[in-house]
Amino acid sequence: MKKTAAVVLTFVLLLGLVPTFSGLVSAMYGTKIIDGSLSDWTPSDLVAVGKGTGLEGANLDRLYVSWDDDYLYIAIKTNNTQSWNVAYGIGIDVDPGTGNGYVSGGDSWGRSIEFSSGFALDYEVYFWWGNSSGMGTDNFNTWTGSGWDYKGISSVGGSFTYTGNTSTGLQMIEIKIPWSALGGKPEKIAVMAWVTGSGGSAVDSLPVDPAIDYANIGGEWGDTDTFTSMAVLYVAPKTIDGNLSDWSENELAAEDTTGTGVDVGNLSKFYVSWDDQYLYLAIETNNTKNGGMAYGFGIDIDPGTGNGYTAGGDAWGRGIEFSNGYALDYEVYFWWDDGSASITAAQLNPYEGGWSWPSLTDMGGKYNYTGDSSTGIKTLEVAVPWSAIGGMPSKFAVAAWVTGEGGSAVDVLPQESVAEDSTDEWDDTDVITEMADFEMFIPVPELTASITGPAIAGLNRTTEYRVTVKNLGSLPASDARVRAYVNDTLISNWTVDLGPGEEREFTFTWKPNETGRYVLKVTVDEDNLIEEANEDNNVVTMDVNVEWVGNIEVDGNPDDWPSADLANDTYTVINGTFIWRDAENDQRTDNDRYLDKTNHTSSHADLTEVAVTKDDHYVYFLFRFRNMSNMELGADGATFIAVPIDYKDGGKAGGFAGSMDMKSVIEWDIQMAVNLKCSGCTGKTAVEPAGENVESMLYFIDPDNNIITVNGAAVGVNLSANTVEVKIPVEVFNSARDFSFQVATGLSWGGGVWNFGEPFSDDEISDAVDVLSDKPTRDEVRDGYLDYYIHIETNGMIEKANDVDYTPVRRKMQMQKFWRGFVSLNKYYGVWHFENDYGRYLELDEYFRNATLPEEIRQKVEEYENTVNDLLKLYNDGKENIDNGNAALGASIKIFRAYTGLKKVVHEMEELKKIVEEGNLERLEYLKELSKNLTKTIDGNLDDWDVQSIAADETGYGQDGANLKALYVDYDDQFLYIAITTENRASWRISYGIALDYKDGGYTTGQDSWSRKVSFDRGIDAQLYFFWNGEFFGDPGTSTITSAQLALWNGTGWRYEDLKWVGFYAYTGNQKDGLQTLEIAIPWEALGVKPGEINIVAYVTGQGAGDSAVDSLPLQDAVKDTDPGQEWGDEDTFTQFATVTVE
Incomplete structure (x- = not known):
């Protein structure tokens, strides 16, 4: 056998492989910065390591947990290499072992995930990741005892951030949840993370759980998983009472597996933990006899530097020395007196070139123990104030030993070998080269900067940009220098003090005098004068195109557009501008109840005005909405606008962008799409050029749904003004003097629009929320077509406009097609059904004629016989003339009336037969009388x-x-x-x-x-x-x-x-x-x-x-x-x- 040094990093790597309920993990106290970087998460926070699923878009790697007095912190790292449609879940049990909470029947997102072995969820955190849209819905869900209460993470006071993209999927996510949202800080919690698809069960978990069959991972998507291996963590401060029941096996620094030691001094286990006030140390012994012994702990607060005591006799004069980069800054010593069977001395000894010997309790420390006069000391529990050892270090190393009245150690943890390298272990010199190493994140400031403003600036126009500086850390930052540059030329600078969590905004203006592409750059603490958690996020840049500006400046501000007083659903052309007034509150609201991110209203997709104008360089569009203050850019369910444009021959009457499940009646050549659930979008205002994918704020497609590059096109949005502006270069229209267009709005999930029909499916039910039409939207799109469009005529400017309702033309074409199909349908389908149902009628008629029936029922059966005889004559007439040219339509109508009428008779007779067989004739008669x-x-x-x-x-x-x-x-x-x-x-x-x-x-x-x-x-x-x-x-x-x-x-x-x-x-x-x-x-x-x-x-x-x-x-x-x-x-x-x- 061999005694093992369980250095924390080595130990926690095993946790994901051997999860058990009794094994509590070694996550530690500490404040984390929610900034998308794992640099402040240390090996001491590592809870579980993944097994590797082989699934490119669903592969969990690491689970980290930490906490402080206010928050629970959780971080997940993945090994994803692809972006899939998956859900990431985190389960939290605040009273593990009691079985109180959700255990089975479908979790808060309806996944087949269940729990046993004493685990029962009180809370679930869920995130949806879309393969083409990235991060979507977030939920913090509370088990109520009979169901789930759904909220967003921010609504309970939490926050999260993540890294990832639609190429490689989610890479990491950091979350903080206030203890207040979890019902207060409990004694212990259990945590587990998993990944699922759009339904079904988990395909990976942290800790790794036997419920997931990694050898058959392809079959894991649709089964039911019952988890038994949550990670359990004590989050309450240690109680210094000599009872080690609140210490976990996974807080071990080292464990004796060899039995090295003597009968009066044999160390069994060495534990280490901490919170914001204390470093906690504990030992458990295998002593079998009572004897006077000294128990010591060594603390190196800067391992690797060699600063501190190494040789010449330790604080109590024992022959214990250190090397391999270890040098003690403090020793904690206790004397166990065998006569009184008690500890009679307890010291915290600092080393400052020499030793001093203050009492542990005088330094604010605490200790307690168990033991007796038979076997000596059994447990020793110690709390050392951080204030007594110079504050919380970023790294430290510890060791424990036991000695006699002098001499050297007879047992050591973690390095057992040093206590068994001599025949006279009582009096030799022991040189310790292995200690248990720990890391912790020390709170510091964490400065970040962002810049927002138009991505397109007008030539010789003054443009304003906003700089936001945040301190994400838990300590204040003083005299932080913020600088703004244009192409590396300083344009503005500020000096700011920021408290923990505080942010400040600054603005600067810029008036470019040349067109072209520029780079705006903002730096914070550029000279690295402030120590931060992450020095790599202090620079942010933004590309800006400077362009010529014509009649309209596309900035989201509608003040440069003319106005007109119009009745609802009417239009005019004034001063070279087409203006349409759309009725308010005519949008479809079926999905409003699901709009968590927009206050359960679709007012932001309710069109009130569409305007079009033109100059020598651009065609401009203006879209006004009833109220866009309910949303922010990037919100799930944000505004989507689709505008098919027909400007030449040879187009196609295709569908609308965003997979809107609606057909256009114009043969369009290019389609404009505005997507305010765009990738990376935030805030209330933006100016962006046209992009190259469906997650861009503005993009263009051809009738085959291919992305078209349109250089010079741009979109401006101002949600406070309820407006969206777009400009399209006139070159796109190939010198055409007239064009037609349609407008439809939707609710964007990123890669497309929300469905009104089957979720995530293409069907025949239009997903448009509002359309440009003189009819209510629900009526206009009921059949899946948008028949209404506007035809524009230009001559350097907008000269004339006409509205066209294609409904009568399309209905006539459909009717002609319908009647052709109707004849064919009844010739085959109608004939088959009549003959099939007629056979069933004869069976039912015979049944009733052989049954004993009340007179009223018998009369009803005779009425059915007369009706069927009439239908049979109608059917025979139709069948005889179905192939007779001009008579075919009339014949098919007769067959249709015959077989549908017969179906009704058969259905009623079936129901009557059921009443007879179930003995309800008397009840029927009673109800008739009643x-x-x-x-x-x-x-x-x-x-x-x-x-x-x-x-x-x-x-x-x-x-x-x-x-x-x-x-x-x-x-x-x-x-x-x-x-x-x-x-x-x-x-x-x-x-x-x-x-x-x-x-x-x-x-x-x-x-x-x-x-x-x-x-x-x-x-x-x-x-x-x-x-x-x-x-x-x-x-x-x-x-x-x-x-x-x-x-x-x-x-x-x-x-x-x-x-x-x-x-x-x-x-x-x-x-x-x-x-x-x-x-x-x-x-x-x-x-x-x-x-x-x-x-x-x-x-x-x-x-x-x-x-x-x-x-x-x-x-x-x-x-x-x-x-x-x-x-x-x-x-x-x-x-x-x-x-x-x-x-």
Whole structure:
């Protein structure tokens, strides 16, 4: 056997290979700078090392963790060489071992990642990395006990930064999370990181976990992973009590594996840790006898320099010396008195050319121990104040030993061999050449600079640039010099003091007098007079093109454009400028609930004006929007503008840029795209030249979707002014005097626009948010075409404009194509279906003729026979003439009417057969008789209601597809009548609930009858639920009610009744606007009693279990206490009910 020196760097390299719950890792206290550099992360912060997946875009390498009093810091490094669509997740368990938290069922991003072995997540951090867009959504998600609460990292007081690109993928990411967001600083935490795809499970993790089959890594994308190997870290200060239970095996500096030592002095384990106040040291012994012994620790605060004690007798005169670059600055000594079985002396001995011998406690230190008169000392725990040893060093080395009353060491850690190299170890001289080495990051200032302003400047125009200087470090910086240069010529300079985390802004102006390309440069602490964590990020440059400026300066400022007072959706040409006034609030808002980065509104994509003008050099476009203050450049969901332009023969009526899933009707030659979710974009203003890829702020494509280089084109954006300007060189138009164009806007995710249909898929559902058209956007793009365009005529300037609606022409062409297809369809498809369904009809007819049926049902079957005979004649006439030239269209219509009519008959007979077989004929007859007692016609039409609403929304609160307007209640001797109306403008997949309290007791909290997270402050005796099957992530649904239930509380649970068998309901609604009215009649008998009073609340929830309410009547805080996009998944408690007195 051999005693091992477990130097921290060597040890932590093993952590990713052998993860266990009991093995706590050696991450240490320390403040980190979140700046995209790992230079301040040391080997002591390394938690786990990856195994190597072989997956070029999903390959984790290192996991680092550190903390201070305010924040938890986490860093991940990858070995990615490609950019893939992947999600990076981090799980945090603040009470490992208890099992409290999320363990299974799909994590916060729906991934098949689960936990066991005492681990249960309290928080998840997630990032989405797009292969062509880079960093996307970030989430800080809290487990609520029954679901997840979603927030952004910044919204909880945290921050992150990263490095990577769309070529090699994410390279590293640094995160800081305030302890306050984690419920306060706990005793210990468990941490794990992983990478997944757009669904499924993990393909790599840190620490490496057995759940991932690295030998079959290709099969890991879609399985379920149950993690058992989180990294557990103690983050609380050490308790100096002699009990080493709060020390982890991975805080070992060294461990005895040989048994070297003597019976009265045998070191077993040596631990090292620290926080901002203390260096902590601890030893555990294997002593088997009691004897008077000295226990010593050596501390070198600058290893490698040789400064300090090396030879001649240490602080207590022992023959212990040092070499190999080690030289002690301090020793800590203790005397174990065997007679009293206690420590009788404890000193902290500084070396300053000679030794001194102050008491450890007088220097602010602490110690405690365990031991007895039988086996001597067993544990010794020490806290040495950093202030007593000159402050926290960036590096230090430590060793531990035990000696007798004099002489040398009889046991040493980590270098055991020095204590077994002599036959007389009590009295020889031991020269220690190995110590346990540690590094820590010492807080210093960290200065960075950035420069923002136009990337294109006008010749002889004064242009302003903004310089931002930040101190990312944790110490102040004084007298920092900031300089700005143009082509290395100093143009401005400042001197600034910056506290930790502080930033300052400066501006300078520049008026170039020659065209060309210039380099602006800003430096901070150029002379390196301030010690920083990273000296490589103090210079920033920016390329600027200086160009001739014509009628319009493309800077995002619209003041140089003319204006006109126009009605909505009309245009004019004034002073050589075409101006279109677009109606406000006509954009599609279906995706607003998902717009976390733009305050859940698409006002930034709602066009209000489009203008076009021209001079001898450029054609200019101006786009105004309703309100762009809700976003910043680079935000997910930012504005996207697509403008196809037709200026010559030979183009193509292709699609719109950004994969907008919409077709153009003009044969365009070039298309302009403005993408404000551009790579590297930030802030509120920008001026940029046209780029060469789809992540550029401005780019151009040809009809085959290839990028076109357009030199001289530029875009200017001013979000505060709600404007985007673009200029295109006239050379692009090849001297054409007229051109046509269209305009469509979208919500950008970077490489394209958000889908209104199936996510991340190309389909037939337009993804346009707003378009230039004289019709509402929803109507214009309903069929996936933009038919409206503007034709411009020029003669040195804009002379004339015409608007064209291509809809009638295209519809005529489509109709001709449709009828040709209609004839062919019915000739084959219609004939086949009629004959197939006719065979089924004969089977059903025979079934009913052989069954014992009530007279009314038998009459119904005979009616079906007469109907089918008529349809058969119609079918035979059509089939006879389907190939007869001009008669073919009429014949196909007959076949169509015949087979669709027969399908309806067969469907009704199938339903009637089901009723017979399920024994519901009596129930059907009962309901028929019961319906005769109704005093309202239950048809979804509320014209026969003469009562006032008992609750109404007068504020307009609600979302497009979930917007309740009014609640009505009426009654008679036999029925309770309930009706709701909505102001829905979209058909979403949602549930409508109505809760009734009419007797003592009832359901109050938990999940209600449809497992929605809805609770009540009074007992609910019955619930009515209706499922509206509208659109859901691209699935259009049926836009009908597909389930309706009455649920009755029985004291311990719910009893469910299909509403169609106990009462009556009807509704109105459609695929465009969703549910509009809902009318219900419930017999008092079904509720069990006709009460004297009913308390009622109606509400709308999401479509699945675990969802909560987003609107209610009466309207109340429960559905308004979070952002609209977050309301779908929180927990709601209703406290307000409408009360109806029943006489």
